[in-house]
Amino acid sequence: MARPRKQLLSRDIILEAALELVATQRDFTITGIAQHLGVNPSSLYHHMIGGKDEIIEALRERIYREIDLRALGGAESSWQSTIEYWVLAYREAVARYPSAIPLLLGRTVGDAPTLALYEVLTVALTEADVPREQHLTVISMLDALVFGSALDAASPDPLWLCTADGQPALHRAGAADPAPDRIGDGLRLGIRAAISYLEASRALLPSDRPGVS
Amino acid sequence: MARPRKQLLSRDIILEAALELVATQRDFTITGIAQHLGVNPSSLYHHMIGGKDEIIEALRERIYREIDLRALGGAESSWQSTIEYWVLAYREAVARYPSAIPLLLGRTVGDAPTLALYEVLTVALTEADVPREQHLTVISMLDALVFGSALDAASPDPLWLCTADGQPALHRAGAADPAPDRIGDGLRLGIRAAISYLEASRALLPSDRPGVS
DNA sequence: ACCTGAACACCGTTCAAGT
């Protein structure tokens, strides 16, 4: 009874269960994964020595690996469409696992899929003639857009308990029209704003490249 | 010994300690607050019946109350400067308590300071002639900017473990120049992008108000 | 009224024991 005839666990099985929890449940615990797999919590440590931290890193890797980068950065696509696709695809992947978002934020990352994701964006910024010392700045702004939108989607509705008397403008805003896809609209608005801004800055640069006005 | 001569706790004392923890420490626990006050954890429940949730709500109220709204929305200030000030002041208040950020996100709010904060922004959007049904969309985008920037500031440095061989563009971006205030730059860039976009959309509107071109 | 201390149901993690 201490050891089953067939192997019950593997790194892959554990991560699959973790992904499912993080996509459906509100909280994400070692105990929860173990229960989901019908196994003792301590058993997980034979496959994930790093514990919860290692699981989170592996989750990020899996989530970002789902983003298809092949459609990006080809010579035929403009930097505008690359940035647009990057934000949309990134945010779609993240929003699929809402309860993973707080786990992913603010951690040092070194896995290949994540680095590849940001490398592709940086190349696009180079093509957009963004000065090199501003790359991190623009990246952090687009990052904010992605996670802000994903968080917005995971937020309760209504987000504000406002009243027509106390906060008339906010109340009217909430009452105004269904707005079929507010979250998506916000994201697209942010993308357009960012690209317009980059295009405007670009027009001010000294044109030391052929074909650039 | 079960009861001291002088009162040890009060709602105010507890919240002050919680604010201090959330500003300095990495984690925020009931036990931590109690230790900080030299008191038994269970004692807190005599003043905060709602437990940790109530403390978080009260923290938000205190943090946002520090934002000075008097400088906003006056008849003499443009909607552009209102939005700019709103984002800057909001983000400054939030960034002061980095470990509170995950606690504040995605919760239904009903306290007066928070509602006042968003009411002021919504009024500015009205003045900017943003159609009412787009108010929530724009708010969510500016929200993303605020929290994205605050999270960025709380993130470890370096955020990516990239190599010159594996991710050349990203590596160059990280190596390029000190960038004195990257976070602030990202925020200001986002603000300018948003305002430019709102100004451009505004120019496309039917001018049914006098003085609007 | 106000605080303590025991108690409970949870966490994540370690480790000796079983097969």
Added chain:
DNA sequence: ACCTGAACACCGTTCAAGT
């Protein structure tokens, strides 16, 4: 090699007991 079960140090929360 692989899983269990006891154990430990933590959480948040409740409640009877003390003054």
